Amino acid sequence: xxxxxxxxxxxxxxxxxxxxxxxxxxxxxxxxxxxxxxxxxxxxxxxxxxxxxxxxxxxxxxxxxxxxxxxxxxxxxxxxxxxxxxxxxxxxxxxxxxxxxxxxxxxxxxxxxxxxxxxxxxxxxxxxxxxxxxxxxxxxxxxxxxxxxxxxxxxxxxxxxxxxxxxxxxxxxxxxxxxxxxxxxxxxxxxxxxxxxxxxxxxxxxxxxxxxxxxxxxxxxxxxxxxxxxxxxxxxxxxxxxxxxxxxxxxxxxxxxxxxxxxxxxxxxxxxxxxxxxxxxxxxxxxxxxxxxxxxxxxxxxxxxxxxxxxxxxxxxxxxxxxxxxxxxxxxxxxxxxxxxxxxxxxxxxxxxxxxxxxxxxxxxxxxxxxxxxxxxxxxxxxxxxxxxxxxxxxxxxxxxxxxxxxxxxxxxxxxxxxxxxxxxxxxxxxxxxxxxxxxxxxxxxxxxxxxxxxxxxxxxxxxxxxxx
Numbered sequence: 001x002x003x004x005x006x007x008x009x010x011x012x013x014x015x016x017x018x019x020x021x022x023x024x025x026x027x028x029x030x031x032x033x034x035x036x037x038x039x040x041x042x043x044x045x046x047x048x049x050x051x052x053x054x055x056x057x058x059x060x061x062x063x064x065x066x067x068x069x070x071x072x073x074x075x076x077x078x079x080x081x082x083x084x085x086x087x088x089x090x091x092x093x094x095x096x097x098x099x100x101x102x103x104x105x106x107x108x109x110x111x112x113x114x115x116x117x118x119x120x121x122x123x124x125x126x127x128x129x130x131x132x133x134x135x136x137x138x139x140x141x142x143x144x145x146x147x148x149x150x151x152x153x154x155x156x157x158x159x160x161x162x163x164x165x166x167x168x169x170x171x172x173x174x175x176x177x178x179x180x181x182x183x184x185x186x187x188x189x190x191x192x193x194x195x196x197x198x199x200x201x202x203x204x205x206x207x208x209x210x211x212x213x214x215x216x217x218x219x220x221x222x223x224x225x226x227x228x229x230x231x232x233x234x235x236x237x238x239x240x241x242x243x244x245x246x247x248x249x250x251x252x253x254x255x256x257x258x259x260x261x262x263x264x265x266x267x268x269x270x271x272x273x274x275x276x277x278x279x280x281x282x283x284x285x286x287x288x289x290x291x292x293x294x295x296x297x298x299x300x301x302x303x304x305x306x307x308x309x310x311x312x313x314x315x316x317x318x319x320x321x322x323x324x325x326x327x328x329x330x331x332x333x334x335x336x337x338x339x340x341x342x343x344x345x346x347x348x349x350x351x352x353x354x355x356x357x358x359x360x361x362x363x364x365x366x367x368x369x370x371x372x373x374x375x376x377x378x379x380x381x382x383x384x385x386x387x388x389x390x391x392x393x394x395x396x397x398x399x400x401x402x403x404x405x406x407x408x409x410x411x412x413x414x415x416x417x418x419x420x421x422x423x424x425x426x427x428x429x430x431x432x433x434x435x436x437x438x439x440x441x442x443x444x445x446x447x448x449x450x451x452x453x454x455x456x457x458x459x460x461x462x463x464x465x466x467x468x469x
Contacts, residue, residue: 045066070331076335076339089204092295099142128174136186173414174235176437191211191217197384219408226449234443342394361456371413375417388410389407
C-alpha cells in the first residue's frame with residue numbers, strides 16, 4: 001500500500017511540474033496576435049501563478065525564477081524585472097520578520113501570553129477567550145501568524161496537559177482551533193502580517209491610493225471585536241468541554257510566570273522598541289511617516305551595538321523567503337502593468353462582475369464571495385492576494401470604482417478559509433494534530449458566514465464615516 005501511495009504522489013508531482021512548464025510554453029507560442037512583450041509577460045506570469053497554486057517548489061524560489069526570466073528573456077530590463085525588491089512593501093515584510101524575532105527572542109511575547117491567560121481564569125470559556133485575546137494582542141509585536149501560533153500553542157499544550165485532557169477531546173480541539181484560526185484572521189485585520197502588508201502595498205502601487213496603518217486598523221475595528229467574540233463562542237458551542245470544571249491550569253500558569261522572573265534590562269529595551277513602532281504606526285495619520293519606514297528604522301535601531309537588542313546573528317538566522325516572495329510578486333505586477341498584460345487579465349477574470357455591482361451592498365456581496373471562491377484555487381493567501389489585487393485595482397480604476405473600497409473588501413474576504421492548504425498558519429496549527437480537517441471546515445464555514453454578516457453593516461454605515469465610500 002505504501003508503494004502504491006508513493007507512486008501516486010510521484011505521478012502527482014510530475015503532473016504539477018509538467019503543468020508549471022507546459023502551460024507557460026503554450027502561452028508563449030500561442031498564435032493569438034498579442035504584442036510579444038505582452039504575450040511573453042503573460043507566459044512568465046502563468047509560470048509563477050501555477051507554480052504558486054500547485055506548490056511545485058517554495059513560493060519564494062518560484063517568484064525569484066519568474067523575475068529572472070522576465071529579465072533573462074528580454075521581456076523587460078533588470079530594474080523593472082526586480083522592481084519589487086526596491087518596493088516599501090517588501091521592506092515592511094523584512095522589518096516585520098525581525099520585529100517578530102525581537103519579541104520572541106527576548107521572551108516578551110511569551111510573557112504577554114502568560115499574563116493574559118492568568119487573568120481570564122481557569123474555566124474552559126475563560127481559556128478559549130484568553131487564547132483569542134492573546135493572539136490579537138500579539139499581532140502588532142509578532143507580525144508572523146506562524147510565530148504567534150507557535151507561541152500560543154505552547155501555552156495551549158501546557159494547559160491541555162495540566163487539565164489532563166486527551167488529544168482528541170472537544171476541549172483540546174476547541175483550544176487549538178481557536179488558536180490557529182484567530183492567528184490567521186488577525187494577519188488581515190492589522191497591517192502587521194504578510195498578507196495585509198502585501199495587499200496594502202499593492203493597493204498603493206497598483207491602485208494609486210494611500211492607506212495608512214491607522215486607517216486600516218480603524219476600518220476593520222468593528223470586525224475585530226465581533227470576530228474575537230464569534231471565535232470564542234463558536235469554539236465553545238461546537239466543541240463543548242467534556243467536564244465543566246478544568247482543574248490544574250492556574251497552577252501551571254503561575255509556575256510558568258514564576259519561571260519568567262522580573263523583566264530584564266534586555267526585555268525592557270525590547271519593549272521600548274516595540275512600543276515606539278506601535279505608537280508611530282497608530283499615529284501615522286498625523287505624521288505621515290510610512291509604516292515601512294517606521295518598521296525598518298526601528299529594526300535598524302535595534303541592531304545598533306550597545307543600544308539595540310538584535311544581533312547580526314539574529315539577522316543571519318532570519319528566514320528571508322517571505323521577503324523574496326512578496327518582492328517577486330510585486331515585481332510580477334509591475335512587469336504586467338508595463339507590458340499591458342494586466343489589463344487582459346482584468347478583463348478575463350473580473351469583467352463579468354461589473355454588471356452585478358450596482359450598489360454598495362451588492363458590490364460587497366459579490367467581492368466577498370467571489371474572493372472566497374477564488375481563494376480555493378491558490379494554496380497561499382499571499383499568492384492569492386499578490387496575483388489578484390493588481391488586476392482588481394486596474395478593474396476598479398477602469399470602471400470608476402474606489403480602489404480602496406474594492407481592495408479592502410477583497411482583502412477581508414481572504415480571511416475566510418475551509419482547508420488548511422489555504423494558509424500556512426493553518427497548516428502549522430493542523431500539524432500539531434489536535435484537530436481534524438472536518439473540524440476546520442465546520443468552524444471555518446460558520447466563521448466565514450459571520451464575517452460576511454458583520455462586514456456588510458461595517459461597509460455600509462461605518463466606512464463612509466471614516467472616508468471609505
